[in-house]
Amino acid sequence: MSEWDCEPDVLTYNVMIKLCARVGRKELIVFVVERIIEKGVKVCMTTMHSLVAAYVGFGDLRTAERIVQAMREKRRDLCKVLRECNGQDLKEKEEVEEEEDAFEDDEGLVYTPRDEVIEEGSEDVFKKLLPNSVNPSDEPPLLPKAFAPDSRIYTTLMKGYMKNGRVADTARMLEAMRRQDDKNSHPDEVTYTTVVSAFVKAGLMDRARQVLAEMARMGVPANRITYNVLLKGYCKQLQIDKAEDLLREMAEDAGIEPDVVSYNIIIDGCILIDDSAGALSFFNEMRTRGIAPTKISYTTLMKAFAMSGQPKLANRVFDEMMRDPRVKVDLIAWNMLVEGYCRLGLIEDAKRVVSRMKENGFHPNVATYGSLANGVSLARKPGEALLLWKEIKERCVVKKREESEGDSSTPMLKPDEGLLDMLADICVRAAFFKKALEIIACMEENGIPPNKTKFKKIYVEMHSRMFTSKHASQARVERRMERKRAAEAFKFWLGLPNSYYGSEWKLGPRED
């Protein structure tokens, strides 16, 4: 920046705190603060907010609490506090690593490093921007002045408790804020909404409602977000009637008109109780009231029809979404369309949709393939699973640079457990052992432990008598050699007796 004749200001550094937070570089935060002070830039209250938000984002509530506590004590040695926190982290990390070493697996299992993946070159950038992180000063600099905490910073910390399910701490924090002499620390509507969220998360709807009443008493009016949180809570508890009552109340009693989010929540709530008609009726009511559906509204209504076995209706919603100039169809909407057909095992329809989505420039992702695998399984067409696996396999391969330049358009695919397990399951049932082993190898490459017990059970129940027919002709036996070899390899992987060990394995009476 100096090269361009402009110096970074406090805003620049506040953004840098957020940057460090987003790339998971907790240990660098303190050096940003030190750099601000050393460069003589004025730290502002927002810097403090950014700091607490960053640590809450890391899930490091202990440090967030220590910052707030230091502020309460009017301390200026914030950097010292943060350095101490870094030191503690380092010590604890070492202890954990020692424990892990002690538990070294006898199979020589290699632990994948849990450290954040650092992008190439990013280290140099940080070294340049934060030279003090390479050569820290002996004594960390002091803040030019102390900052008193306000309700915003308390609420940020409270959000940390809420996100971590610490309901009691959330409630205690509210109580403490109410008792503050400083009016700037009193709970506001965001604070109360955070408390409501904590109760909703814990399924404590009555207590959440009490908070709403208290807000009215305290003269801190609830807003639309508060109501939406409550609506979501009732829906999660499958109390759609109560959600509907609240939807009416918020307009009548509080004068807060429901918005598209309110309707999205209640439409999704209807789905939870298998009420696709209710979902449609709320969708229509919303439009009647002049509230424009978003892509989330359309996708949620599609979900209602997909889940209730009405893919044609889902398709009609999709078409309408296509025609609506206010929204853009996205991958999620395409996936919902695919899912609608797959849930009924209508593979051909699903495949047609996938072709169309590809033509429209959307690449299927893990969710798309997951739906397809499920559909293939339901349709009992294991041959389709082979085609599907072929496509997935090609996208799992890490292509070399020269090769990928031609078609850099297809993004890499990281398959997940659900997808691979489903495909392997289909292959084992269909006695496609060679493919099953390929998929299992892929699981292991991706660090997913295959469910060996389950596959063993399927094998024993379905195939243990395979290739034992005495009536097969010699020609037939020879044709099956290849498959038999695959079966033996699969049995070897399962740990069942196999021809590699020269012992034939017989099915005994089952005990379960």
Place this chain on the structure above:
DNA sequence: ATAGGGTTAG
């Protein structure tokens, strides 16, 4: 495009 609270996918 700086910091607190809410909604969509197998």
